[in-house]
Amino acid sequence: xxxxxxxxxxxxxxxxxxxxxxxxxxxxxxxxxxxxxxxxxxxxxxxxxxxxxxxxxxxxxxxxxxxxxxxxxxxxxxxxxxxxxxxxxxxxxxxxxxxxxxxxxxxxxxxxxxxxxxxxxxxxxxxxxxxxxxxxxxxxxxxxxxxxxxxxxxxxxxxxxxxxxxxxxxxxxxxxxxxxxxxxxxxxxxxxxxxxxxxxxxxxxxxxxxxxxxxxxxxxxxxxxxxxxxxxxxxxxxxxxxxxxxxxxxxxxxxxxxxxxxxxxxxxxxxxxxxxxxxxxxxxxxxxxxxxxxxxxxxxxxxxxxxxxxxxxxxxxxxxxxxxxxxxxxxxxxxxxxxxxxxxxxxxxxxxxxxxxxxxxxxxxx
Amino acid sequence: xxxxxxxxxxxxxxxxxxxxxxxxxxxxxxxxxxxxxxxxxxxxxxxxxxxxxxxxxxxxxxxxxxxxxxxxxxxxxxxxxxxxxxxxxxxxxxxxxxxxxxxxxxxxxxxxxxxxxxxxxxxxxxxxxxxxxxxxxxxxxxxxxxxxxxxxxxxxxxxxxxxxxxx
Numbered sequence: 084x085x086x087x088x089x090x091x092x093x094x095x096x097x098x099x100x101x102x103x104x105x106x107x108x109x110x111x112x113x114x115x116x117x118x119x120x121x122x123x124x125x126x127x128x129x130x131x132x133x134x135x136x137x138x139x140x141x142x143x144x145x146x147x148x149x150x151x152x153x154x155x156x157x158x159x160x161x162x163x164x165x166x167x168x169x170x171x172x173x174x175x176x177x178x179x180x181x182x183x184x185x186x187x188x189x190x191x192x193x194x195x196x197x198x199x200x201x202x203x204x205x206x207x208x209x210x211x212x213x214x215x216x217x218x219x220x221x222x223x224x225x226x227x228x229x230x231x232x233x234x235x236x237x238x239x240x241x242x243x244x245x246x247x248x249x250x251x252x253x254x255x256x257x258x259x260x261x262x263x264x265x266x267x268x269x270x271x272x273x274x275x276x277x278x279x280x281x282x283x284x285x286x287x288x289x290x291x292x293x294x295x296x297x298x299x300x301x302x303x304x305x306x307x308x309x310x311x312x313x314x315x316x317x318x319x320x321x322x323x324x325x326x327x328x329x330x331x332x333x334x335x336x337x338x339x340x341x342x343x344x345x346x347x348x349x350x351x352x353x354x355x356x357x358x359x360x361x362x363x364x365x366x367x368x369x370x371x372x373x374x375x376x377x378x379x380x381x382x383x384x385x386x387x388x389x390x391x392x393x394x395x396x397x398x399x400x401x402x403x404x405x406x407x408x409x410x411x412x413x414x415x416x417x418x419x420x421x422x423x424x425x426x427x428x429x430x431x432x433x434x435x436x437x438x439x440x441x442x443x444x445x446x447x448x449x
Numbered sequence: 450x451x452x453x454x455x456x457x458x459x460x461x462x463x464x465x466x467x468x469x470x471x472x473x474x475x476x477x478x479x480x481x482x483x484x485x486x487x488x489x490x491x492x493x494x495x496x497x498x499x500x501x502x503x504x505x506x507x508x509x510x511x512x513x514x515x516x517x518x519x520x521x522x523x524x525x526x527x528x529x530x531x532x533x534x535x536x537x538x539x540x541x542x543x544x545x546x547x548x549x550x551x552x553x554x555x556x557x558x559x560x561x562x563x564x565x566x567x568x569x570x571x572x573x574x575x576x577x578x579x580x581x582x583x584x585x586x587x588x589x590x591x592x593x594x595x596x597x598x599x600x601x602x603x604x605x606x607x608x609x610x611x612x613x614x615x616x
Contacts, residue, residue, distance in 0.1 A: 140529075225500075228503065235564070243568065271464075272465075274461040274464060276461050
């Protein structure tokens with residue numbers, strides 16, 4: 084009388100919990116997911132091809148729009164990749180300011196992750212609290228470069244302008260306040276029984292699978308692998324900073340949550356060190372007005388909030404634009420692990436798994 | 450037994466409630482009394498949003514003492530623009546040594562407000578002003594030229610689509 088059959092449904096691209104325009108093709112056996120296939124490409128703009136037709140300096144505005152929650156980290160990667168291609172050394176003060184802003188950006192990105200992840204699972208208060216602090220970080224962005232989200236914060240060879248008046252005061256006020264805010268979020272979530280039921284043991288991804296799939300960032304560190312490009316291949320001023328890499332061996336959603344919360348504390352530490360040890364000196368290296376590349380090929384990876392963002396540039400002789408440009412987006416690699424996480428689990432856990440991956444479709448579809 | 454008690458008595462929920470309750474009490478008890486308001490939400494359309502001096506709004510040409518644009522039509526901004534929104538044509542004016550723009554078109558719909566044009570200008574003839582309420586009903590309203598109601602010499606007329614001149 085009753086026929087047992089699998090059902091195929093589309094989750095997204097308009098589903099509020101898929102963080103943008105991601106579509107998941109789910110095969111369901113009752114409430115159990117038997118197959119999951121992420122369908123991407125709804126936000127494809129051809130960023131790589133556009134950048135091949137623009138000059139090196141102009142290309143930066145497209146790096147803003149890759150992962151729009153962490154524009155500064157993308158700017159940093161782009162600027163450093165171009166500098167590597169042309170062999171430019173950046174002054175020490177510019178390195179410090181870059182590190183400082185990139186860490187602020189990590190906080191902003193993690194806050195937006197925490198807010199939306201908690202909202203997906205059902206904790207609305209955290210959403211409001213996290214956005215309150217993110218607002219302060221965006222104000223700091225605005226004070227520095229005049230824009231809140233699409234920052235275009237750096238230039239090839241340094242930073243465009245000195246830190247504004249009252250910047251240090253703003254940063255110090257934020258640093259004094261923020262650690263207690265992290266405690267608030269943890270007070271709301273860490274021991275909360277609903278949060279724990281929804282996250283512990285959900286979205287398991289072992290260290291072997293994570294490495295095999297090319298997963299980086301907090302998802303990899305949540306599986307117990309202490310790999311962070313800031314420590315492994317230091318860039319900007321990270322070689323002079325003291326910080327720890329938090330890891331958790333449990334490899335579930337709760338472990339990744341704890342890793343990210345600890346990362347925010349470490350970011351506060353790094354910002355403190357940047358502010359205390361800010362050197363004096365020039366902010367811009369001596370560069371020609373029109374940047375030209377040599378025949379060269381570089382890959383430069385930096386640790387964006389979501390994982391390893393790599394820029395691959397091929398230069399031709401005297402070329403004002405990259406001959407070939409490719410972005411290794413952390414979200415794209417991390418999303419590949421979603422089927423591994425959700426197949427065999429309940430459909431409600433798919434939401435938690437998407438949240439824990441912290442996907443931003445701007446960089447996945449590019 | 451301990452685990453059973455822990456399940457029965459919701460300490461974890463109480464901890465969360467105490468955090469939100471503290472905020473509620475703070476705002477509730479100090480309403481209309483505290484000098485510094487405890488609210489974090491700004492009442493934006495009624496109260497204008499505070500902007501930083503470096504804020505990057507829309508492009509505006511700067512005038513010299515004679516009331517002419519300072520622009521000398523060197524096209525540096527047009528070349529620096531990543532999205533190609535600036536078109537300049539130069540002409541001559543009696544009594545002025547440098548060239549003067551006869552056409553200065555700015556397609557705001559494609560502008561990304563990156564500020565590269567301002568950095569490229571060596572004559573301080575251009576700036577990004579502090580306007581951000583730039584919505585309009587017609588696409589034509591985003592094409593800014595030297596003349597007309599919307600032009601690149603003055604701030605755009607505020608009011609039709611903005612709340613900031615109310616109250």
